[in-house]
Amino acid sequence: MRRWLAAGWLYLAIGAQAESTILTDADFDDLVIRSERPSLLLFYNPLNASQLELQRVWEALGAQFANHTELLVGEVNVTSEGGRALCRRFRVKSPPKVRYFHPPDETVRRYKGALQPEAIGNFAKKLMRRKCSLSRLRKCTRRQQTAMREYMDLSVEELEAEAAAMEEELAASEAARLALEEEVERKFDEAARSALHLEAVEAAEGEELESVRQAHEALMAEVEKRFRSLDEAQREERSLREEYVPHLQLVKMAARHRASLKEEL
Ligand SMILES: *[C@@H]1O[C@H](CO)[C@@H](O)[C@H](O)[C@H]1NC(C)=O
Ligand SMILES: *[C@@H]1O[C@H](CO)[C@@H](O)[C@H](O)[C@H]1NC(C)=O
Numbered sequence: 001m002r003r004w005l006a007a008g009w010l011y012l013a014i015g016a017q018a019e020s021t022i023l024t025d026a027d028f029d030d031l032v033i034r035s036e037r038p039s040l041l042l043f044y045n046p047l048n049a050s051q052l053e054l055q056r057v058w059e060a061l062g063a064q065f066a067n068h069t070e071l072l073v074g075e076v077n078v079t080s081e082g083g084r085a086l087c088r089r090f091r092v093k094s095p096p097k098v099r100y101f102h103p104p105d106e107t108v109r110r111y112k113g114a115l116q117p118e119a120i121g122n123f124a125k126k127l128m129r130r131k132c133s134l135s136r137l138r139k140c141t142r143r144q145q146t147a148m149r150e151y152m153d154l155s156v157e158e159l160e161a162e163a164a165a166m167e168e169e170l171a172a173s174e175a176a177r178l179a180l181e182e183e184v185e186r187k188f189d190e191a192a193r194s195a196l197h198l199e200a201v202e203a204a205e206g207e208e209l210e211s212v213r214q215a216h217e218a219l220m221a222e223v224e225k226r227f228r229s230l231d232e233a234q235r236e237e238r239s240l241r242e243e244y245v246p247h248l249q250l251v252k253m254a255a256r257h258r259a260s261l262k263e264e265l
């Protein structure tokens with residue numbers, strides 16, 4: 001254990017490429033949530049010297065696992081915009097914090113161990129060994145096993161079709177939410193202009209005051225209605241994601257397993 005960690009430090013010392021993947025909210029889902037390998041993630045503030053030191057531990061860890069496809073070592077710079085978004089999403093209020101992800105689990109979990117290199121290194125190894133797959137069902141939690149059995153009897157084609165259908169539904173729900181966002185923005189601009197117009201008419205004590213006021217109120221009601229639709233669309237997208245993403249991983253895992261069995265025959 002000490003040896004491999006020391007080797008990691010050595011890579012740094014001799015200036016070899018240190019590798020911890022920098023994560024932002026833009027690529028988090030692709031690299032972590034939809035990935036089939038576990039991830040070990042550090043949220044840190046680079047302006048704090050002791051946290052910067054911890055980041056170096058991560059770089060060393062990343063260098064150590066650079067060629068391992070079985071673990072993603074990732075870091076989140078909490079002062080960057082993409083990092084702040086991830087802090088909000090995972091409720092990281094005071095860095096440094098370590099989180100991990102063990103697919104096909106759907107949630108990112110809190111690491112509660114010590115922030116010492118040795119403890120973290122041990123945890124990283126444990127996380128790798130716990131990798132759950134169809135050929136290593138023993139490594140999966142009971143819930144994962146039950147979910148995976150559902151897919152055991154399907155053919156590669158059926159599994160792929162199922163994955164494609166889920167992905168399509170996810171994409172459609174995201175597109176609907178984006179369209180609503182744009183619409184809310186447009187209506188909002190319109191309402192802002194109408195508010196200015198109303199103010200001007202009020203100041204001039206114009207005759208058309210009542211009709212302008214009514215038009216403005218109608219517009220505000222529309223803005224509110226669209227905000228509610230957007231809220232609903234966001235909730236729907238979130239729940240779809242929560243339901244589908246872990247299934248997608250299982251389906252893909254099962255498809256790969258079936259494909260490899262076919263090759264062996
Ligand atoms: C820097 O981070 C450490 C935790 O690693 C914390 O205890 C300390 O208060 C922080 N320092 C400042 C100046 O915020
Ligand atoms: C990773 O693989 C590359 C190319 O095969 C090699 O040059 C490099 O030294 C390896 N790094 C580690 C940390 O094993």
Ligand SMILES: *[C@@H]1O[C@H](CO)[C@@H](O)[C@H](O)[C@H]1NC(C)=O
Nearest residue numbers: 022046077078079080081083
């Ligand atoms: C962290 O993010 C800030 C803001 O984008 C950037 O200026 C800084 O260089 C980053 N630090 C590291 C160590 O990546």
